[in-house]
Amino acid sequence: MTVLRNPVLRGFAPDPSLIRVGDWYYVATSSFEWFPTIPLHRSRDLAHWEYAGHVQRAVPGNSLAGVPDSGGVWAPALSWDGERFWVTYTVVRSVGTPYFDLDTYVSTADAVGGEWSAPRRVPSHGFDPALFHEDGRLWLLNLQNDHRPGGERFAGIVVTELDRDTLEPVGDTRLLLQHDRLVEGPKLLRREGWYYLVLAEGGTGWEHGVRVARAKELTGPYELDALPLLTTRDDPGLPLQKAGHGELVETPDGQWLLGHLTARPLHTARGRRCTLGRETAIQAVTWDADGWPRLRHGGWHPAVEVDVPTTPHPLPPAGGSAHPLPPADRPTRHLPPGDQPTHPLPPADRLAHHLPPADRPAGLSWPWSTLREPPDPSWADTTVRPGWIRLRGRHGPESRWAASLLAQRVTEHRAEAEVTVEARPVTFTQAAGLVLWYNPEAYLSLDLTWAEPWGEPQRGQQWRGPAGGGGRTVLSLVERDEEGLRQVAVVDVAADAPVTLGVTVEGADARFWYLRDGARTAVGPALDFSRLSDDHGSRLRFTGAMAGVHARDLVDAAFTADFTGFRLVCTPD
Incomplete structure (x- = not known):
C-alpha cells in the first residue's frame, strides 16, 4: 500500500x-x-x-x-x-x-x-x-x-x-x-x-x-x-x-x-x-x-x-503515453511535502517533448502558463539572450487580448518568488516586473517603470526618459481589487543596472522586496494576498493564485524587458 x-x-x-x-x-x-x-x-x-x-x-x-x-x-x-x-x-x-x-x-x-x-x-x-x-x-x-x-x-x-x-x-x-x-x-x-x-x-x-x-x-x-x-x-x-x-x-x-x-x-x-x-x-x-x-x-x-494500492509494474500500458517522461531532475510540483522544487527561468526546455512545436517556444513549457494564448516568440523570446527571457510589452495587465504575462501556480500557503529584471523604461506607459496574479481585479505587482522628476507633478506623458535628463527609474508597487488600482510605494533605483525583485507569501500576507547592495529591502507594507482567491468579491471566480513576470507598453508595443533567475519555492505547512 x-x-x-x-x-x-x-x-x-x-x-x-x-x-x-x-x-x-x-x-x-x-x-x-x-x-x-x-x-x-x-x-x-x-x-x-x-x-x-x-x-x-x-x-x-x-x-x-x-x-x-x-x-x-x-x-x-x-x-x-x-x-x-x-x-x-x-x-x-x-x-x-x-x-x-x-x-x-x-x-x-x-x-x-x-x-x-x-x-x-x-x-x-x-x-x-x-x-x-x-x-x-x-x-x-x-x-x-x-x-x-x-x-x-x-x-x-x-x-x-x-x-x-x-x-x-x-x-x-x-x-x-x-x-x-x-x-x-x-x-x-x-x-x-x-x-x-x-x-x-x-x-x-x-x-x-x-x-x-x-x-x-x-x-x-x-x-x-x-x-x-x-x-x-x-x-x-x-x-x-x-x-x-x-x-x-x-x-x-x-x-x-x-x-x-x-x-x-x-x-x-x-x-x-x-x-x-x-x-x-x-x-x-x-x-x-x-x-x-x-x-x-x-x-x-x-x-x-x-x-x-500500489502498482509496481514499470511499463506503460498499451496505448499509453508514447512520450517518455523526463529524467529525475524534471520540475515537478507534486512531490510529497518537504520536497518542493525550485523553477529557474527559463526551465531549459524541460518537458518540451510533451508539447507540439507550435505550442512551445524554447524554454517556456510547463509549469509556465499564459493568458488566453500560448506563448509566442513575438512577445516571449528565450533565444535573443542566452539564459534570459525577453518579454515585449503589449497591453496592460487587465487586457483580455494581449497580456504579456508568464506565470506559475502557487501551490502552498508559504511561498517565495524572485526574479532579476533588466529594462530601460522611458515613459510611465512602459513597465515590467514581478506579479502575484489572480485576475484583472485581483493582483499585486512590483514593476520597474518611469516616474516624473522629484517635485514635478503627475500630469500625463512627459516624453522625457532618464537618458534625456528627465524623470526617474523607479520600482512601483501597486495593488488591484474590485475598487480600483492603488500605488502603495515608489522606490528610486539605478537606471542602468539589473534589479532583483522578490515577494514572500506567508498565509494572507505578501511582502515585496528588492536587493540593494546584496540585502533584501522591503518595498511598502505587507499586502493582502487573500484577495487573490476564489472567495473574495461578489463575482464568480474559479482559478487560483499565480506568481510570474509581465511587461507592458501601452503606446508602441516595442518596449522589452529581460528576465533571468526566476524561482518559485512553495513550502508545505
Whole structure:
C-alpha cells in the first residue's frame, strides 16, 4: 500500500477527471482562460504525479482572446474506449449571465501525451460534459440550462447518443434526472447490473458535494442515494473544503477510488479564503450492502491521508503515453511535502517533448502558463539572450487580448518568488516586473517603470526618459481589487543596472522586496494576498493564485524587458 497526502495535485488543479488505463492513472483538469489548455498528469501509485502533456489546440484558433476571467475551458472529462483516449470539454464565453454562450468539443488521441485530434463540436446543452463508452456505442452526458426568466440554470442531466465516427447525434436527447439541489458534472459507470450517475452537487463553493444516482437502464429512471458520497458543507473546520466534482475509478485489483476537487482555506479576519484555488484529491471507496458507494473511512468528509494500492509494474500500458517522461531532475510540483522544487527561468526546455512545436517556444513549457494564448516568440523570446527571457510589452495587465504575462501556480500557503529584471523604461506607459496574479481585479505587482522628476507633478506623458535628463527609474508597487488600482510605494533605483525583485507569501500576507547592495529591502507594507482567491468579491471566480513576470507598453508595443533567475519555492505547512 501507498499513503497519499491530499491534495495530490496542489494549487489550481480543479475539476479533475480521473481514469485508469492499465497500470497508469491519468488526470485532466480545467484550465479556464489559461494556456496550456487541459493539463494532463499521470501516476502509477496515486501519490506521486507528473505532468504528461496537455490537449493542445483544444480551443479552435488556439485563442481565448476576449473570453472573460474564469471563462474558457471548463471541466474536461477524460475517457478510454479500449483503443484511444477521448476528452470532452466546454469552452464557456459568458460568465455570470443567463446565457453561457458555450461550445462543447470532443478530441481523441492514441497517447495521452501525444497529438490530439482537432476538436469537433457536439451538442452543447451546458458545461461539464462527459462521455460514456459501452459496447461500441458512445453517449454524451451534460446538464441543460433554462436561460428564460423564471428558468433553472441547472435544469437537469441529459444524455445524447453520438455516432462514434461522425460525432453526430443519434436519436433524441433524453432527460435522465432533475433534482431540487443544483447538480452538474455527470459521470456514468456500470457496475453489477446498475448504471451509476456520479454528480457534482450544490455548486463549486462551500456547499459542494458528490451525490450518486442509479438505474437499471442507461436512460433511467434514476433514483438518488439518500446520503452524499462526499461533502464538507456541514463542517467548515475541516482542512479540506469545497469537496465535490467526483469520478469513480476501479483499481486493477478491484478496489475503488474517488477523484474529486477540494480546497485548503486560510482562516482570516475577513473569512475563509482559498488562495490556492481548487485542487485535486483522491479518496478510497467501498460499496455497502445495498450497492451504494461509500468512503472507506466512513462518513462523507474527505481524508487528508489515504492508503491506496500500489502498482509496481514499470511499463506503460498499451496505448499509453508514447512520450517518455523526463529524467529525475524534471520540475515537478507534486512531490510529497518537504520536497518542493525550485523553477529557474527559463526551465531549459524541460518537458518540451510533451508539447507540439507550435505550442512551445524554447524554454517556456510547463509549469509556465499564459493568458488566453500560448506563448509566442513575438512577445516571449528565450533565444535573443542566452539564459534570459525577453518579454515585449503589449497591453496592460487587465487586457483580455494581449497580456504579456508568464506565470506559475502557487501551490502552498508559504511561498517565495524572485526574479532579476533588466529594462530601460522611458515613459510611465512602459513597465515590467514581478506579479502575484489572480485576475484583472485581483493582483499585486512590483514593476520597474518611469516616474516624473522629484517635485514635478503627475500630469500625463512627459516624453522625457532618464537618458534625456528627465524623470526617474523607479520600482512601483501597486495593488488591484474590485475598487480600483492603488500605488502603495515608489522606490528610486539605478537606471542602468539589473534589479532583483522578490515577494514572500506567508498565509494572507505578501511582502515585496528588492536587493540593494546584496540585502533584501522591503518595498511598502505587507499586502493582502487573500484577495487573490476564489472567495473574495461578489463575482464568480474559479482559478487560483499565480506568481510570474509581465511587461507592458501601452503606446508602441516595442518596449522589452529581460528576465533571468526566476524561482518559485512553495513550502508545505
